[in-house]
Amino acid sequence: MNRFWEFANPVRFMSWSGRLLPLLMALAAFTLTVGLVWGFFFTPEAENFGSTVKIIYVHVPAAAMAINIWIMMLVTSLIWLVRRHHVSALAARSAALIGLTMTVIALGTGMVWGEPMWGTWWAWDPRLTSFLVLFLFYLGYMALWAAIEDPDTAADLTSVLAIVGSVFAVLSRYAVNFWNQGLHQGASLSLDKEEHVADVYWVPLVIALVGFGLLFVALLLVRTRSEVRRRRTHALEMRERMADA
């Protein structure tokens, strides 16, 4: 188990992530291209949704990622609080902008989809509302990091926010199961074959989902590496300033 934590050492992290990144980027580009091109060009219209069913290939993966990224931030924040590994706090910080982008995509595509299907851009439906709250949590999380100068204090406070926000992340995921009075349809992907979308949409959707996941990991590694470099630069500048004093 101790060997696992060695990967969180900044020097080792920079080494293994640098080697893994080209492969991850290539895999992400490949799966995203296959999933999205297949979904857009090679799937038929749906009986109920017409051609709007094609929105599913960007809407569902983005929504799933928005929730999962917050859960990942929760895990890395807990690691920071318990074990004080700087890379885990930096990874949580790096994930926030990606999560925010995914939430914006999910909300935006949902609104564009909702207009022709429900006749309205927005409804205070449980899933939509919990997603809006998740969006505000992402904004608050990023603002908190930006507002506090001491990085360790910022990591502590944002970790607490990540724990609180995880309630809404889980709520967003299960809102359609908890309350069925909303406009939003049930889950598109489910372990129960009866529940999820038809096979013709399901396969490209899963590939797009994997593509979004790989893209997230690749972007997360790039952003975390930048954060590690920024912190090292800050340390060197501090050393320079102390030498000057």
Added chain:
Amino acid sequence: MPEVELGKYAFSVLSAWGLSLAALLLLGLVTWRQSLRARRALEEAEARLRARREAREEAGKAVREDRNDE
């Protein structure tokens, strides 16, 4: 590529896809720019530190040489 008939929902489908791809592209660009900037800043800080260390070593060497001359 086969031709895709989007019918009366063309605006909705294309705007959803356009928004998503634009957001992902923007995220990629921002990440790439921040990565370049962080790498450059670290290289500059390391170069300054190296130059400082070399200057200190040079100064030390000069002092030692002066002492030897004396």
